[in-house]
Amino acid sequence: xxxxxxxxxxxxxxxxxxxxxxxxxxxxxxxxxxxxxxxxxxxxxxxxxxxxxxxxxxxxxxxxxxxxxxxxxxxxxxxxxxxxxxxxxxxxxxxxxxxxxxxxxxxxxxxxxxxxxxxxxxxxxxxxxxxxxxxxxxxxxxxxxxxxxxxxxxxxxxxxxxxxxxxxxxxxxxxxxxxxxxxxxxxxxxxxxxxxxxxxxxxxxxxxxxxxxxxxxxxxxxxxxxxxxxxxxxxxxxxxxxxxxxxxxxxxxxxxxxxxxxxxxxxxxxxxxxxxxxxxxxxxxxxxxxxxxxxxxxxxxxxxxxxxxxxxxxxx
Amino acid sequence: xxxxxxxxxxxxxxxxxxxxxxxxxxxxxxxxxxxxxxxxxxxxxxxxxxxxxxxxxxxxxxxxxxxxxxxxxxxxxxxxxxxxxxxxxxxxxxxxxxxxxxxxxxxxxxxxxxxxxxxxxxxxxxxxxxxxxxxxxxxxxxxxxxxxxxxxxxxxxxxxxxxxxxxxxxxxxxxxxxxxxxxxxxxxxxxxxxxxxxxxxxxxxxxxxxxxxxxxxxxxxxxxxxxxxxxxxxxxxxxxxxxxxxxxxxxxxxxxxxxxxxxxxxxxxxxxxxxxxxxxxxxxxxxxxxxxxxxxxxxxxxxxxxxxxxxxxxxx
Numbered sequence: 001x002x003x004x005x006x007x008x009x010x011x012x013x014x015x016x017x018x019x020x021x022x023x024x025x026x027x028x029x030x031x032x033x034x035x036x037x038x039x040x041x042x043x044x045x046x047x048x049x050x051x052x053x054x055x056x057x058x059x060x061x062x063x064x065x066x067x068x069x070x071x072x073x074x075x076x077x078x079x080x081x082x083x084x085x086x087x088x089x090x091x092x093x094x095x096x097x098x099x100x101x102x103x104x105x106x107x108x109x110x111x112x113x114x115x116x117x118x119x120x121x122x123x124x125x126x127x128x129x130x131x132x133x134x135x136x137x138x139x140x141x142x143x144x145x146x147x148x149x150x151x152x153x154x155x156x157x158x159x160x161x162x163x164x165x166x167x168x169x170x171x172x173x174x175x176x177x178x179x180x181x182x183x184x185x186x187x188x189x190x191x192x193x194x195x196x197x198x199x200x201x202x203x204x205x206x207x208x209x210x211x212x213x214x215x216x217x218x219x220x221x222x223x224x225x226x227x228x229x230x231x232x233x234x235x236x237x238x239x240x241x242x243x244x245x246x247x248x249x250x251x252x253x254x255x256x257x258x259x260x261x262x263x264x265x266x267x268x269x270x271x272x273x274x275x276x277x278x279x280x281x282x283x284x285x286x287x288x289x290x291x292x293x294x295x296x297x298x299x300x301x302x303x304x305x306x307x308x309x310x311x312x313x314x315x316x
Numbered sequence: 317x318x319x320x321x322x323x324x325x326x327x328x329x330x331x332x333x334x335x336x337x338x339x340x341x342x343x344x345x346x347x348x349x350x351x352x353x354x355x356x357x358x359x360x361x362x363x364x365x366x367x368x369x370x371x372x373x374x375x376x377x378x379x380x381x382x383x384x385x386x387x388x389x390x391x392x393x394x395x396x397x398x399x400x401x402x403x404x405x406x407x408x409x410x411x412x413x414x415x416x417x418x419x420x421x422x423x424x425x426x427x428x429x430x431x432x433x434x435x436x437x438x439x440x441x442x443x444x445x446x447x448x449x450x451x452x453x454x455x456x457x458x459x460x461x462x463x464x465x466x467x468x469x470x471x472x473x474x475x476x477x478x479x480x481x482x483x484x485x486x487x488x489x490x491x492x493x494x495x496x497x498x499x500x501x502x503x504x505x506x507x508x509x510x511x512x513x514x515x516x517x518x519x520x521x522x523x524x525x526x527x528x529x530x531x532x533x534x535x536x537x538x539x540x541x542x543x544x545x546x547x548x549x550x551x552x553x554x555x556x557x558x559x560x561x562x563x564x565x566x567x568x569x570x571x572x573x574x575x576x577x578x579x580x581x582x583x584x585x586x587x588x589x590x591x592x593x594x595x596x597x598x599x600x601x602x603x604x605x606x607x608x609x610x611x612x613x614x615x616x617x618x619x620x621x622x623x624x625x626x627x628x629x630x631x632x
Contacts, residue, residue: 064609078608087608191587191596250603257604258597261577262587271507271578280507281574284606287566288573291602292394292403293380293594 012066012276015073019065022073022094033211037218038094042075044222045092049077051226052090055233058083061090066276071096076279080286084237089282095275145221145228146187148197148256150249152305154315156232157198161315163228164201167220171213179203184312189259194309196259197252204265248302250289255309257288328382328592331389335381338389338410349527353534354410358391360538361408365393367542368406371549374399377406382592387412392595396602400553405598411591461537461544462503464513464572466565468621470631472548473514477631479544480517483536487529495519500628505575510625512575513568520581564618566605571625573604 021028021038029035049061059082067073074093079085147160161180168175183202187195201221206214260267260283270280296302337344337354345351365377375398383389390409395401463476477496484491499518503511517537522530576583576599586596612618 062608080608087606089608191593254600254604257573258577261574262584277507278609281606282608284570286607287603287605288570289603290403290597290600292378292396292405292598 012068012073015065015067017065018075019067019073022067024071027071027096033215034094037215038092040215040219040222041092044219044225045075045077045090048090048225049079051230052079052085052088055230055237056082056084056088059085059088061088064278066279068095074276074279076276076282078282084233087282087286091279091282093275093279145225146183146197146200146202148252150245150252150305151301152198152308153232153236156235157315159232160198160200160228163224164221165316167217167224168201170220171217175203175217176201187259189255189263191262192255192258194255194306195312196256196309198305198308198315199312247289247291248296250287251291251294252305253285253288254290257284260284328384328389331381331383333381334391335383335389338383340387343387343412349531350410353531354408356531356535356538357408360535360541361391361393361406364406364541365395367546368395368401368404371546371553372398372400372404375401375404377404380594382595384411390592390595392592392598394598400549403598403602407595407598409591409595461541462499462513462516462518464568466561466568466621467617468514468624469548469552472551473631475548476514476516476544479540480537481632483533483540484517486536487533491519491533492517503575505571505579507578508571508574510571510622511628512572512625514621514624514631515628563605563607564612566603567607567610568621569601569604570606573600576600 021035023029023035023038027034053060056079059079061077061079064076065073066076072093072095074091074095076091077089079088082088145164147157149156164180165176168179179201180199182204183199184195186202186204187197187199189196209217262268264283267280267283269275271277296306337351339345339351339354343350369376372395375395377393377395380392381389382392388409388411390407390411392407393405395404398404461480463473465472480496481492484495495517496515498520499515500511502518502520503513503515505512525533578584580599583596583599585591587593612622
């Protein structure tokens with residue numbers, strides 16, 4: 001009995017230092033979009049890690065650099081057991097090679113009839129940042145730019161969405177409403193009929209726009225992570241909390257685990273292609289919890305959060 | 317963007333009392349294998365719950381009965397925050413109806429070319445029991461009859477496997493070796509190249525044997541749960557443990573979550589068919605943990621457990 005029939009791409013190799021670029025041969029051309037995209041996400045990684053270390057005031061990121069013999073590599077940075085964050089991960093990866101058909105379907109979220117025969121060449125580069133503060137009455141966001149808090153502070157959600165909207169509006173007034181809805185649709189835990197959090201923006205496969213514009217928009221989004229997120233942490237990190245509130249945060253993190261392992265394209269793609277497991281699963285929280293048939297009391301703060309996950313709201 | 321395109325079977329309805337049988341109409345025939353199988357698993361559920369309540373000496377099971385308009389139903393029993401068990405679930409379900417093709421593939425673990433067009437009629441009944449003691453230096457087992465402890469007590473593993481072997485040997489001397497290997501192959505976390513635990517027996521789709529024999533073998537297996545598992549709990553439940561040991565147990569439970577959400581056929585089948593979520597996900601532990609790049613010290617007790625998950629052993 002084989003549970004999963006996909007073949008895996010080769011394992012990664014640890015590296016002792018960061019290369020200037022993970023691109024090789026003809027890929028390594030400073031004017032190419034690939035090269036500039038890598039540069040942008042690596043700069044964003046430096047800035048985000050720096051901002052988090054300062055806000056945490058205690059923890060330091062641990063760095064792992066790795067490469068794949070077939071092409072590409074990445075830099076994983078994780079801060080664990082900090083003063084504010086239980087676990088914060090900011091990863092950059094630049095991978096390319098041949099993709100097994102199953103992985104292609106996971107990445108595209110495509111129906112079976114969309115499948116192509118044989119391996120598909122791919123290039124994927126990205127930055128992902130998943131941040132889980134220890135205190136439950138704060139925020140965290142994951143998988144790009146969505147917010148998955150345990151409790152709602154309306155001014156914080158408005159702030160977060162406003163920063164996203166501002167970044168979008170610089171490019172196209174239709175972006176924010178479209179990508180806000182896309183986010184609500186994407187971070188959907190189908191088996192619970194609820195979203196994992198309060199949304200943000202999400203976009204994928206914007207093939208109708210030119211590469212320069214997309215690079216510029218992606219840069220704008222990367223640059224809005226710090227102003228959208230860090231002020232919220234600063235404001236809420238010292239709020240006291242009860243055991244009950246901590247347990248609720250852990251339950252919401254359980255939902256986050258369910259989304260990431262069952263539905264998230266990046267995660268399911270990574271698991272199927274035999275990517276670097278510790279980098280892929282750094283998105284899983286330090287601790288999570290599942291209580292049988294837990295239902296928050298109607299009208300409670302917990303209930304309000306759940307209600308907003310079931311019925312997405314317009315925050316701004 | 318739709319992440320998951322499967323259609324769901326209709327939702328379950330809560331019931332105020334247990335029916336004599338979940339079978340209806342022509343299905344409800346006391347001489348049929350379906351009827352006798354349901355009776356057997358419901359008796360096993362009563363016995364297992366009773367044995368757990370006695371061993372726990374504090375917690376009581378909470379029961380939920382539910383039915384599906386299209387056919388079948390189930391009884392979920394969960395004991396949470398007991399004196400010994402953090403969470404113990406013993407569920408019985410008897411469901412039938414039409415299965416969407418995606419769910420069929422999840423259930424069969426079949427390759428895409430195995431797919432049949434249109435919905436497939438199905439009948440599925442079973443008992444599942446997932447038990448998670450609070451103390452990490454004890455045992456738990458899940459998904460039928462495998463053992464997923466945090467630490468190895470060799471005499472306990474031998475005892476557990478011996479009870480399984482004895483049950484198998486009553487039917488066929490080839491059963492234990494075949495089903496032991498099948499178990500090691502099934503409970504495999506491919507992306508980590510490790511098993512979720514120390515195995516046991518696993519079998520599925522034994523269509524070569526007659527139904528009477530299979531009913532009798534399934535009964536024998538159900539009856540061996542208590543003698544295989546409860547003596548181990550009795551022996552280990554009062555062992556002291558450190559924070560370090562507790563954290564390791566939580567990490568192993570994280571692996572259990574990964575297996576169940578990503579690979580387990582019962583879980584992925586249930587999620588795709590829109591089964592009763594709280595019953596399906598009762599297998600998830602009360603608490604779990606993910607530490608970035610955790611590696612036990614070579615030669616430590618934690619390392620020994622991990623080694624046995626990576627390299628399955630012959631215990632008897």
